[in-house]
Amino acid sequence: MALRRRRRPRPVLSAPVPGGGLPPPSELELGRRAWRRRRARRSTLVALASTLVFAVVAYVAVTSSPGWPRVQATFFSPSAALESLPDIARGLVVNLQVLVVGGLLVLVAGLGTAALRTLRGPAWAPLRILATVYVDLFRGVPLIIVLYLVGFGFPALGLQGVPTSPFVLGTAAIVLVYSAYVAEVFRAGIESVHPSQRAAARSLGLTHRQTMRIVVLPQALRTVTPALLNDFVALQKDVGLISVLGAIDAVRSAQIQVGQTFNFTPYVVAGLLFVLLAVPSARLADAVTARARRRQQSGSLL
């Protein structure tokens, strides 16, 4: 294979500019900076004004609609919200437990599956095919169906030792589905590592496994971190689906309260709690993605 040069060598940036710091800016540059400042100020003002107008219009449209008083009473009742909050928060702890346990299991299972799919040679064919079938299957089936099949199917077998707790079965179903997604993310990351890296590692006498562990995976992990974080954000809300198996989580707690009071505010409360949970991860995912892009760009430009 022809080994192409991947990028031009980056100049070493440490040498200071002769004669010390930057020369003072010219009239021209000062003018340009002032213009940019003015333009930035104007865009901020425009953005503020349009946001405000939009918010007012939306508020007026909703609150002046004929059904609003009833909607407000059934969905946005402060007293119902306060009353339901403790139970829902307790339920959310269950969701968080599924999230942590499930998230870790997904990482391990996804990585394992991806590694199996990269194996070469006829001896590994059965495992490789199994991993491929598993990924295709569980990426295709809706999570809710897997939840039903695992959550109700396994206990129905009546086998000794099969857990019946909706917490365990729900986590298992989520891990089954998400591991398939994450396996694909990892595989894409592994394949994104340039083959010349593998050649260099093998030429030093590293075995396939050592090459994977020390050279390929650490680099793959870096490229896929943004995608993994996005999947984590999705997982954060999907853990609410274990409620269909009867686990008393945030969603189920809200449902119970709704059943008792016929007021839907608890759903809104539960929804808001999930959003609060997701926002930090979403911001983190954005930040990591932006950093990865910057690194890539600076690498290709120089």
Add this chain to the structure above:
Amino acid sequence: MSVLELRGIVKAFGANVVLRGVDLAVDEHRVVALIGGSGSGKSTLLRCASLLETVDDGQVLLDGEDVTDPRADADRVRRRMGVVFQAYNLFPHLSVLDNVTLAPTVVHGRSRSEAAEEARALLDRIGLGDKAAEYPDRLSGGQQQRVAIVRALAVRPRVLLLDEVTSALDPELVGEVLALVREVAAQGMTIVMATHEMGFARQVADTVAFLDGGVLLESGPPAQVLGEPQHPRTRQFLRRVIDAGRL
């Protein structure tokens, strides 16, 4: 006995037959320069020799042992050779020092401290001791390639395979890399190098071998192959190189 001997190497990629039976013997402490046009199969030959490609026919003998025998443990064989690539291929997520100590520790089981000490000594010798903790992308191309050479030497290989190690470099960085290769050769390392640097080949190589159309058309002392080439294809190739200002 030759350190490295290639016998009748054949290699094809699909219908593209790149090597059609290449014979080459490299004796201990000798430097062989492999020349030939772009796409003539120099890299492929070196990759076959280092078992990074599986040959379609022929044998690679390392110290007389047939390492193309499927029963040979290819990982163990590769430990006895060093390869340096055109694009350096340093590991970007490891520091310069870790790049150099990786194989000695992981593959050869040397202790970290011993390997690090030896690596530092090597880096010091090439004037990059102060870069040991840096990551490769903070280094210039010439510095990266010199680290790559040190990385290959750190496993104390029987033979060093160099694949156009200066072709990806800016012209002003070529000299420092060639100087290192010259020094390594002077210390007695057995070397096979694919190169476009004819002047360097003339000075450093004991044998120059011209690869064309999948066979070694002509090989011998540099003065003969580069000075009085016998084969019209060799003359044609060298004329093109001279026209490009590389001789």
